[in-house]
Amino acid sequence: MRILCTNDDGIHAPGLKIVEQIARALSDDVWVVAPELDQSGVSHSLSLNDPLRLREVGPRHFAIRGTPTDCVIMGARHILGDTMPDLVLSGVNKGRNVAEDVVYSGTIAGALEGTILGLPSFALSQEFSVETRNAPLWDTALKFGPTILRKVLDAGVPKNTVINVNFPACAPEEVAGVRVTRQGKRNLGFLKVDQRRDGRGNPYFWIGFERLAQADAPAEGTDLWALAARYVSVTPLRLDRTDDEFSEALTSTLK
Numbered sequence: 473m474r475i476l477c478t479n480d481d482g483i484h485a486p487g488l489k490i491v492e493q494i495a496r497a498l499s500d501d502v503w504v505v506a507p508e509l510d511q512s513g514v515s516h517s518l519s520l521n522d523p524l525r526l527r528e529v530g531p532r533h534f535a536i537r538g539t540p541t542d543c544v545i546m547g548a549r550h551i552l553g554d555t556m557p558d559l560v561l562s563g564v565n566k567g568r569n570v571a572e573d574v575v576y577s578g579t580i581a582g583a584l585e586g587t588i589l590g591l592p593s594f595a596l597s598q599e600f601s602v603e604t605r606n607a608p609l610w611d612t613a614l615k616f617g618p619t620i621l622r623k624v625l626d627a628g629v630p631k632n633t634v635i636n637v638n639f640p641a642c643a644p645e646e647v648a649g650v651r652v653t654r655q656g657k658r659n660l661g662f663l664k665v666d667q668r669r670d671g672r673g674n675p676y677f678w679i680g681f682e683r684l685a686q687a688d689a690p691a692e693g694t695d696l697w698a699l700a701a702r703y704v705s706v707t708p709l710r711l712d713r714t715d716d717e718f719s720e721a722l723t724s725t726l727k
Contacts, residue, residue: 473558474501474503474555474558475501475503475558476557476586477506478505478543479540479563479565480539480582481511481512483506485506485566487598487608488564490564495561503533505535506536507543508538511540513578515576516584524546534551540579540585559592559593559625560582561594562581562586562593563594563595564613569638570597571695571696580595592625593629594624594635595634595636597637598610598613611644612643615644620650630708632712634708636705650706651693651704652708653693655707655709656691656697663680665677
């Protein structure tokens with residue numbers, strides 16, 4: 473099995489080494505194509521107005537001056553030659569990708585691009601806590617990742633589905649198990665705009681996140697709930713975002 477690995481945290485991110493170790497538990501034919509720079513939050517953006525710079529950083533390891541989407545396209549369509557990958561792994565992201573994160577995440581986008589290319593694809597993310605922010609518990613992803621991948625691949629991944637896997641912020645022996653979940657929803661208002669001034673007094677802005685004083689309890693069965701209960705969350709996400717229920721209502725309304 474030929475495996476293509478990417479991420480959005482960049483070619484030097486610790487999590488990229490973790491996803492490569494997970495891949496090597498499944499195959500010896502592993503390729504790494506990752507962004508030259510941190511691309512967190514770029515979603516499924518595609519570079520159309522800028523050239524893609526390619527740099528070989530080691531055997532079967534390449535850096536692209538572009539987005540995770542660019543990396544998967546370059547890897548599958550150019551770097552790997554005539555033999556397409558059999559599997560795309562994106563991650564392991566530092567920090568969870570759940571709820572609304574799936575809209576913004578470059579990690580999810582890398583896996584989505586693999587799915588668009590017709591390849592089984594997984595997004596892998598390691599949650600961290602306040603205590604583990606600077607030292608995520610990567611061993612949790614290493615222990616559970618290969619087994620989950622094998623089982624899902626044996627079951628078969630639908631062509632238009634990407635598998636979003638999130639590992640809880642606890643040691644491997646503290647993990648409660650694995651749960652198949654649905655995408656959750658956070659409280660509104662977690663995004664903030666921080667206004668500052670530079671040395672010349674001109675304003676500039678950072679988009680950031682703020683911790684809510686009290687968060688609602690996540691709905692049972694969601695990715696948020698699973699991580700809070702120390703389960704590994706496995707969420708199948710579909711490429712087709714059509715709202716079938718509302719489409720039926722619109723059909724009657726717009727006749």
